[in-house]
Amino acid sequence: MFTGIVEVLGKLKRREKRSTMNQLVISLGSKDFLMDVQLGDSILVNGICLTLIKFLKKEFTVEYMPETEKITTIPDWKPGKFLNLEKALRLNRGLDGHIVQGHIDGTGKVKSFVSKRNERILTVAADSNILRYIVQKGSVAIDGISLTIAEIRKTEFSVNIIKHTIENSNLKYLKPRQHVNIENDIIGKYIERFTL
Numbered sequence: 001m002f003t004g005i006v007e008v009l010g011k012l013k014r015r016e017k018r019s020t021m022n023q024l025v026i027s028l029g030s031k032d033f034l035m036d037v038q039l040g041d042s043i044l045v046n047g048i049c050l051t052l053i054k055f056l057k058k059e060f061t062v063e064y065m066p067e068t069e070k071i072t073t074i075p076d077w078k079p080g081k082f083l084n085l086e087k088a089l090r091l092n093r094g095l096d097g098h099i100v101q102g103h104i105d106g107t108g109k110v111k112s113f114v115s116k117r118n119e120r121i122l123t124v125a126a127d128s129n130i131l132r133y134i135v136q137k138g139s140v141a142i143d144g145i146s147l148t149i150a151e152i153r154k155t156e157f158s159v160n161i162i163k164h165t166i167e168n169s170n171l172k173y174l175k176p177r178q179h180v181n182i183e184n185d186i187i188g189k190y191i192e193r194f195t196l
Contacts, residue, residue: 004146047144049102097146
C-alpha cells in the first residue's frame with residue numbers, strides 16, 4: 001500500500017526483456033531512497049506497484065509481468081524518462097495522500113495542462129471504465145500522485161495541482177497527448193462490488 005506522495009524522482013536507465021518477466025533498471029541522484037529497502041520490497045514506479053529484485057547504491061531493478069505492460073504506459077517509456085517513486089507505506093508514517101495500491105486501472109491522455117493563478121489544471125481524457133469511479137472532490141492517482149478531482153465531464157476529468165506537487169514530481173515534464181497511468185480510489189470499487 002502507498003500514499004500517492006512522491007518521495008523522489010528516478011530516471012529510467014533501461015528496459016530489459018526476459019522470457020517470463022520484464023525488468024526496469026532505474027537510476028537515482030541519491031542513495032538515500034534505497035537506505036532502508038530489502039529485496040522483495042514493493043516500489044511504486046509512476047503509479048505501478050513493482051517488486052525490487054536488485055539494488056546498488058544509486059540504482060535498482062524491478063520486474064513486471066507482460067500483463068502490466070498491456071495496461072500501463074510502460075511501452076512508451078524511453079531511457080532518460082523521469083519516474084515518480086514511492087516506497088511502500090510503513091505504519092510509522094502518516095497517510096498524507098490516500099490509499100493507493102499500485103494496481104493501475106487503465107491509462108488516460110493529457111488533454112491540457114494550463115496555469116491558473118497559483119495552480120495548474122490538468123485535464124485527462126479517459127474511458128468510461130475509469131470515469132465511472134471518478135467523483136467530485138474524490139481521489140485519483142495519476143502516475144502515482146494522489147490528486148483531488150476538481151471537475152468531471154462526459155469523457156474527461158480535471159485536477160488542480162499546486163506548485164509544490166509539480167516541482168517534486170515528473171509533472172513538470174508532462175506534455176499534451178501524453179498518456180498517464182490512472183488508479184481509481186479503491187473505496188468506490190469495493191462499494192460497487194458489495195452492492196451487486
